[in-house]
Amino acid sequence: MRGAVRPHAARLVVAAVAAAAAELCGLGLVAAAAWLIARASQRPELAALSVAVVAVRGFALAKGALRYAERLAGHDAALRALAELRGRVFDALAASPRHSSTAPGADGGRGRDGEALTRLVSDVDAVQDLLLRCALPAVAAAVCGAAGAVVCWAVLPVAGAVLAGGLVVAGVVVPVAAAVLGGRASRRAVSARDALAVRALDVLEGARDLAMFGAAGRFAGAAREAAARLERAERAAARLGAAVAAAGYAVQGVTAALVVWAATRPAAAARGVDEVGAAVLALTALVAVEAVLPLGEAARRLREVRPAARRTGALLRTSPPATPPPPAPAGGDAEDGPVGGAAVELRGVTLTYPGGTAPALDGVDLRVEPGRRVAVVGASGAGKSTLLAVLSGEAAASSGTVRVGGRPASPGGAGGTVRGLAQDAHVFAATVGANLRLARPDAGDAELREAAERAGLWPVVRDLPEGWDTPVGAGGRGLSGGQRQRLLLARALLAAPPVLVLDEPAEALDPVMADRVVADLLAAPGGGTVLLVTHRLAALEAADEVLVMDRGRIVQRGRHAALLAAPGAYRDLWDAELLTT
Numbered sequence: 001m002r003g004a005v006r007p008h009a010a011r012l013v014v015a016a017v018a019a020a021a022a023e024l025c026g027l028g029l030v031a032a033a034a035w036l037i038a039r040a041s042q043r044p045e046l047a048a049l050s051v052a053v054v055a056v057r058g059f060a061l062a063k064g065a066l067r068y069a070e071r072l073a074g075h076d077a078a079l080r081a082l083a084e085l086r087g088r089v090f091d092a093l094a095a096s097p098r099h100s101s102t103a104p105g106a107d108g109g110r111g112r113d114g115e116a117l118t119r120l121v122s123d124v125d126a127v128q129d130l131l132l133r134c135a136l137p138a139v140a141a142a143v144c145g146a147a148g149a150v151v152c153w154a155v156l157p158v159a160g161a162v163l164a165g166g167l168v169v170a171g172v173v174v175p176v177a178a179a180v181l182g183g184r185a186s187r188r189a190v191s192a193r194d195a196l197a198v199r200a201l202d203v204l205e206g207a208r209d210l211a212m213f214g215a216a217g218r219f220a221g222a223a224r225e226a227a228a229r230l231e232r233a234e235r236a237a238a239r240l241g242a243a244v245a246a247a248g249y250a251v252q253g254v255t256a257a258l259v260v261w262a263a264t265r266p267a268a269a270a271r272g273v274d275e276v277g278a279a280v281l282a283l284t285a286l287v288a289v290e291a292v293l294p295l296g297e298a299a300r301r302l303r304e305v306r307p308a309a310r311r312t313g314a315l316l317r318t319s320p321p322a323t324p325p326p327p328a329p330a331g332g333d334a335e336d337g338p339v340g341g342a343a344v345e346l347r348g349v350t351l352t353y354p355g356g357t358a359p360a361l362d363g364v365d366l367r368v369e370p371g372r373r374v375a376v377v378g379a380s381g382a383g384k385s386t387l388l389a390v391l392s393g394e395a396a397a398s399s400g401t402v403r404v405g406g407r408p409a410s411p412g413g414a415g416g417t418v419r420g421l422a423q424d425a426h427v428f429a430a431t432v433g434a435n436l437r438l439a440r441p442d443a444g445d446a447e448l449r450e451a452a453e454r455a456g457l458w459p460v461v462r463d464l465p466e467g468w469d470t471p472v473g474a475g476g477r478g479l480s481g482g483q484r485q486r487l488l489l490a491r492a493l494l495a496a497p498p499v500l501v502l503d504e505p506a507e508a509l510d511p512v513m514a515d516r517v518v519a520d521l522l523a524a525p526g527g528g529t530v531l532l533v534t535h536r537l538a539a540l541e542a543a544d545e546v547l548v549m550d551r552g553r554i555v556q557r558g559r560h561a562a563l564l565a566a567p568g569a570y571r572d573l574w575d576a577e578l579l580t581t
């Protein structure tokens with residue numbers, strides 16, 4: 001996250017300097033005005049007031065200009081950082097295995113789109129608050145508070161001490177109390193906001209299903225309840241905010257009153273502090289404490305935004321890079337072949353799911369050479385999805401080793417080497433072209449078209465009113481299930497990872513289109529290694545190799561024709577398919 005802010009550090013420093021200078025001008029303005037008014041009441045020569053008159057005007061003008069500069073530089077830096085961060089989070093979400101790769105045994109998946117939206121909107125916005133409502137006010141408060149205390153100390157040490165005490169209470173004690181008390185309220189507000197985002201997306205995106213099953217009222221009720229929870233949490237937070245502000249003003253008033261008391265004591269008169277000096281000290285104290293009052297709200301806000309900033313940081317740290325890693329240089333990775341892609345190797349891989357009675361993978365040994373197109377078939381429950389899951393690092397083998405491109409498989413898909421197509425991958429509210437370019441921002445129209453043709457998406461794009469520039473709504477509404485799947489498949493193909501794992505990529509398509517898409521995926525020249533799970537065998541002539549799985553083992557492997565020629569599991573599956581069609 002720092003990476004998104006660092007390039008704009010210079011603008012932020014300008015904003016912080018301008019903020020501090022604006023506060024100092026405010027301090028000077030009030031002190032000079034106080035002196036002017038109090039001194040004028042003594043009816044001196046006009047010339048004696050002229051410097052103060054000019055100073056008041058100068059401070060007033062400078063304060064306005066500096067405040068403007070602070071807002072300009074601060075918002076400029078924060079919005080630039082935000083735009084960059086949003087792009088990174090967008091890429092990270094797209095590259096995250098949860099959103100872009102095969103996720104067998106998916107954990108129910110509910111709320112993922114809502115979470116994605118929350119990450120993109122609320123969590124990233126939190127960074128703006130971190131800069132504008134926490135960091136900048138803190139710098140300005142520290143400078144102005146210190147300057148006020150020094151000025152008061154120089155004129156009357158006891159007034160300086162009183163002001164320092166007031167500053168500590170208003171600038172440290174009140175903010176810490178606000179942060180501690182506000183923690184619970186803000187946690188409730190954050191979780192309520194997340195819940196509302198998820199509920200709202202449920203209602204919006206599932207509207208058709210809800211209407212069909214007569215559950216719209218129930219879900220709308222749940223969304224209303226989530227909204228009410230958020231309202232209650234926000235009211236509690238607002239009440240606390242008001243209490244913090246009131247405490248700050250009370251401290252400010254008490255501090256100014258104590259400074260006046262100290263400045264009107266005989267000891268002060270002995271140091272030459274008259275009523276003019278007392279007025280200047282009192283108003284200086286008032287302004288200095290006022291400068292630290294925003295810290296109460298800043299601390300409360302800091303407490304609120306820290307989890308969001310942490311979540312964003314964690315997402316950016318754990319996600320693999322959005323773009324596939326560059327191909328290894330010649331002679332680099334011995335596992336990479338000349339045809340592109342990466343080798344895949346499993347040795348004695350066994351995986352038993354928690355609570356499972358039999359292993360989903362049972363001592364699987366497999367080597368797939370780089371660039372090979374391999375189909376994985378087998379009866380339901382044979383372990384096909386689990387095989388892809390261990391490759392993409394989504395599931396950890398109980399024993400044995402899994403290596404991709406010579407490196408152990410890892411949860412990030414071996415640093416982006418393995419990518420796939422999640423059943424619940426997100427279609428963003430953007431144009432069709434932008435949804436595809438998410439995988440490769442620099443892809444030209446020809447590459448887009450090639451990926452679209454391979455995924456069977458091209459006829460859809462051709463018929464869209466604005467082609468690539470046709471917007472698709474949130475969650476991809478406006479596309480049929482099959483069109484949506486083709487779009488997601490085209491995106492996965494455009495990413496062109498060294499190893500592409502596809503679990504039933506043509507499931508939502510009609511049989512003729514499904515066979516064509518599967519055949520295209522397996523037959524297209526060049527590109528990376530492909531492992532494709534499918535239930536339809538008709539298109540598998542194009543595969544370099546077919547793996548037949550049964551009860552967690554690879555029981556047959558070879559080309560389609562060779563497997564059909566001999567009796568065995570594959571021929572049984574083929575006969576079963578012929579019967580059903």
Ligand SMILES: Nc1ncnc2c1ncn2[C@@H]1O[C@H](COP(=O)(O)OP(=O)(O)OP(=O)(O)O)[C@@H](O)[C@H]1O
Pocket residue numbers: 104105106353354356359360378379380381382383384385386387
């Ligand atoms: N998350 C999980 N928790 C527990 N058991 C699981 C989980 N996922 C899969 N299994 C079990 O592991 C075995 C293999 O499942 P897997 O999904 O890999 O099979 P598959 O061949 O892909 O099946 P299908 O063709 O129906 O998708 C099955 O017995 C299944 O019930």
